[in-house]
Amino acid sequence: MSTLTDPEVISLREITKAFPGVVANDRISLDIVSGQVHCLLGENGAGKSTLISILAGLQQPDSGSISINGVEAAITSPRASVDYGIGVVHQHSTLVPAFTVLENLMLGESGVMQEKKRAKERLDELSELLGAELDPQALASDLGLGQQQQVEIAKAIWKGSRLLILDEPTSMLTPQAIEHLSESVERVKAQGLAVVFITHKLREAYSMGDCVTVLRSGRNVGHISVEELASFDEHEAQESILRAMFGEDINSVGDDAAELAGATEAVRETRSIDLSSRPVRLELDAVSSRGLGRDVDVDGISVKVHEGEILGIAGIDGHGQGALAEVVAGQRPASAGSLRFDGEDVTKLGVRGRQHLGVRYVTDDRLHEGTVGSMSVALNLVIKRIGERPFWRFGQIQRKVVDAEALRLIGEYGIRTPSPATRAGTLSGGNIQKILLARELTDGARLVVVNKPTYGLDLKTVHLVREILIEFAANGGSVILLSSDLDELVELSHRIEIMSGGKIVGSVVNDKPGTAEKVGHFMTGAIEGAQ
Amino acid sequence: MSDLLSAAFVTVFIASVIAQAMPLVLASVGETIGEQAGVLNLGIEGVMLIGAYSGFIVTLTTGNFWLGMLAGAVGGIVANLAMLVLNVWLGLNQIVIGLAITLVGEGITSVLYLQNNAKSVTSLGTAPELSVPFLSDIPVIGPAIFEQSAIFWIALVLVVIAGLFLAKTNWGLSTRSAGQKPSSLDAAGGSVIQIRSIAVILGGAFVGLGGAYLAAITTSTFTPFITNGLGFIAIVITMLSRGRILVVVITSFVYGFAVAIGPALQVLGYNVPADVIRMIPFIVVILTLIIFARSSVVPPALGTPYSRGAR
Numbered sequence: 001m002s003t004l005t006d007p008e009v010i011s012l013r014e015i016t017k018a019f020p021g022v023v024a025n026d027r028i029s030l031d032i033v034s035g036q037v038h039c040l041l042g043e044n045g046a047g048k049s050t051l052i053s054i055l056a057g058l059q060q061p062d063s064g065s066i067s068i069n070g071v072e073a074a075i076t077s078p079r080a081s082v083d084y085g086i087g088v089v090h091q092h093s094t095l096v097p098a099f100t101v102l103e104n105l106m107l108g109e110s111g112v113m114q115e116k117k118r119a120k121e122r123l124d125e126l127s128e129l130l131g132a133e134l135d136p137q138a139l140a141s142d143l144g145l146g147q148q149q150q151v152e153i154a155k156a157i158w159k160g161s162r163l164l165i166l167d168e169p170t171s172m173l174t175p176q177a178i179e180h181l182s183e184s185v186e187r188v189k190a191q192g193l194a195v196v197f198i199t200h201k202l203r204e205a206y207s208m209g210d211c212v213t214v215l216r217s218g219r220n221v222g223h224i225s226v227e228e229l230a231s232f233d234e235h236e237a238q239e240s241i242l243r244a245m246f247g248e249d250i251n252s253v254g255d256d257a258a259e260l261a262g263a264t265e266a267v268r269e270t271r272s273i274d275l276s277s278r279p280v281r282l283e284l285d286a287v288s289s290r291g292l293g294r295d296v297d298v299d300g301i302s303v304k305v306h307e308g309e310i311l312g313i314a315g316i317d318g319h320g321q322g323a324l325a326e327v328v329a330g331q332r333p334a335s336a337g338s339l340r341f342d343g344e345d346v347t348k349l350g351v352r353g354r355q356h357l358g359v360r361y362v363t364d365d366r367l368h369e370g371t372v373g374s375m376s377v378a379l380n381l382v383i384k385r386i387g388e389r390p391f392w393r394f395g396q397i398q399r400k401v402v403d404a405e406a407l408r409l410i411g412e413y414g415i416r417t418p419s420p421a422t423r424a425g426t427l428s429g430g431n432i433q434k435i436l437l438a439r440e441l442t443d444g445a446r447l448v449v450v451n452k453p454t455y456g457l458d459l460k461t462v463h464l465v466r467e468i469l470i471e472f473a474a475n476g477g478s479v480i481l482l483s484s485d486l487d488e489l490v491e492l493s494h495r496i497e498i499m500s501g502g503k504i505v506g507s508v509v510n511d512k513p514g515t516a517e518k519v520g521h522f523m524t525g526a527i528e529g530a531q
Numbered sequence: 532m533s534d535l536l537s538a539a540f541v542t543v544f545i546a547s548v549i550a551q552a553m554p555l556v557l558a559s560v561g562e563t564i565g566e567q568a569g570v571l572n573l574g575i576e577g578v579m580l581i582g583a584y585s586g587f588i589v590t591l592t593t594g595n596f597w598l599g600m601l602a603g604a605v606g607g608i609v610a611n612l613a614m615l616v617l618n619v620w621l622g623l624n625q626i627v628i629g630l631a632i633t634l635v636g637e638g639i640t641s642v643l644y645l646q647n648n649a650k651s652v653t654s655l656g657t658a659p660e661l662s663v664p665f666l667s668d669i670p671v672i673g674p675a676i677f678e679q680s681a682i683f684w685i686a687l688v689l690v691v692i693a694g695l696f697l698a699k700t701n702w703g704l705s706t707r708s709a710g711q712k713p714s715s716l717d718a719a720g721g722s723v724i725q726i727r728s729i730a731v732i733l734g735g736a737f738v739g740l741g742g743a744y745l746a747a748i749t750t751s752t753f754t755p756f757i758t759n760g761l762g763f764i765a766i767v768i769t770m771l772s773r774g775r776i777l778v779v780v781i782t783s784f785v786y787g788f789a790v791a792i793g794p795a796l797q798v799l800g801y802n803v804p805a806d807v808i809r810m811i812p813f814i815v816v817i818l819t820l821i822i823f824a825r826s827s828v829v830p831p832a833l834g835t836p837y838s839r840g841a842r
Contacts (some may be wrong), residue, residue, distance in 0.1 A: 056718070058718070094718045094719070096711045096712045096715050098711050107704055108716070108720045112701065113701070
């Protein structure tokens, strides 16, 4: 490990990596200096993850070189990357859920026997360094996300690293856990390690980073050096990063650019409504479900959604959100309790019956549950109305009517497809999401359940999807928005219910600043309570 | 009636349970090693048959049971090489390859047997027995358990070692992670291909050994389709045991009990039709499945070939 007096430099030069149809990294050069936090900013698809894969040895660059203090480093495999002292905390957890913390940390050790005693000592050392308390015998799947991340960091610097890479570490954390994370990063930095911090949120880059590099479409489009960033005030820094992030697109996104880039605290953008004056659209009364799978089911949930209201459901992934969405849509039967839609009991009604009443569901599994990739865009747009007039008559599909409807929806929702006959699977994630929204929100929709509607989409589509939902609500529709993105919930929801372990553990009316903290408080409380 | 429940009868019964259970123990442990690493081998029936025939033919020609067992293990490894190359290395579908191995194993061993050995009834005789001093003097249980062939004891030791390796070594940890979440192993600098290759080879050795045990020790002969679905029962046991070797051993002995109870009932004078007797083990398996199948948890990555970067 190097010391602060002798800074080490990891230089990336002209890194290029192309995949079929897209150049993910286009001649990217940057220097990573020990004892500094280097922020990499850019939206989804800007090439951040590819660059990290190359540093982690999971991908090989087509051209370009990496050197450490002037000596060329050939990172040909994950093993080589570890040997060079590069530790990565990937965006998607690499912890094995069925393993204990200690087993996860020992994975990849050489030597015949598992050396539990030595591993425990190392864990104690790292726990102290990170300022975290980690139970070595706890199963990874029982830990909260914040703690899982601490384990991931411990794993990344397990063998004494020189570089710690954090790939979008904050995207699923509560505000409290983010604060804890940034303390840990400071401590790691103070040890003389270099840190690369990847994010798409501007305010995090500004608060945590010593220097910032912005990627767009695979290129390095802007760098703010340590000195510059220190001399800028927050507003100047924001301006220069935003210009680099959006380029000429900044006009098309307009005033929302800063917000989309997470420059500031999220605030509600939806028009406020007086809940008491609105009729209740959907009421769940102590609803439970029982599935056969191993996922968490809903357990005695009571919520009300009013006309024109967007109800946010916050919670860590896998705490019953999927089950709640399916219970409302009718895909999963309620084993107890009742559902009333516009005052009518719909508990016994199936999927199609509820659809006819106007209940719609946009799944988070766009590619598998949401669409049939090998079928045309047009068929995907009418697939939930199979066998119904006017698209089918006497069992015969009416191609002309289907195509006309498809063209209408393609135009209305701006779905970018070569033709209605194109296979849906060939479109981008954003356009597939537009297909889902178009299909669900048309033809008398009164309530829509959306599960993680903007996950993995590019910023412009994120913006569009949110606009669509806001407009739907403004016209009297009701929305149940399930999301693990707190900023999104705060921007769209009138009220936010917090879900944990299949139960509602708290409720926050989103009408003044500080909502995110309150929601985060309930989420952390629920996790701690569970342990 | 009570005369029939004599000491001699109980001794024979216990020995018979052990003889029926051991091939299943070995095969299930082999299948467990593969499944823990994420490779579901539906070809186990064929692998067992190949192991059984190799074990039988080598014992027959050399007269040496130890060489026979070794040949069984080697036969199992060779049969599993198809799984290794086609699935682990080339990423083809495990179910298709597995069924193919089963069909090939059944076909090859039947043809070879009918071609070479069908003309005369061949019995291998019994393997030399090892009398454990003092313990074999215990009444009833002593002769049943402690006068087995030394092969039984070595097989038991191998099973214990396999269990310890899976639980206590870094290799075991890597193997389990290859079945749970191969991308984690990859990111940690391990090689999924290497770990799965080792697991398939080792698994093949155990399954082949199980087949050889069945031919050379349990039945002292070989007949086509001698396994009679034992491989598939091993798959069931593996899935219910969730990688715990002790559970594998216990459930295998329940099966051994179910097989041995039939002839015992006949000896005791109950007039049970032979067809019913042959059904008993399978009925036990079906009942076990109905009761416990809900708790069967397979490794999440089971059956999925690993390729880096694919999510």
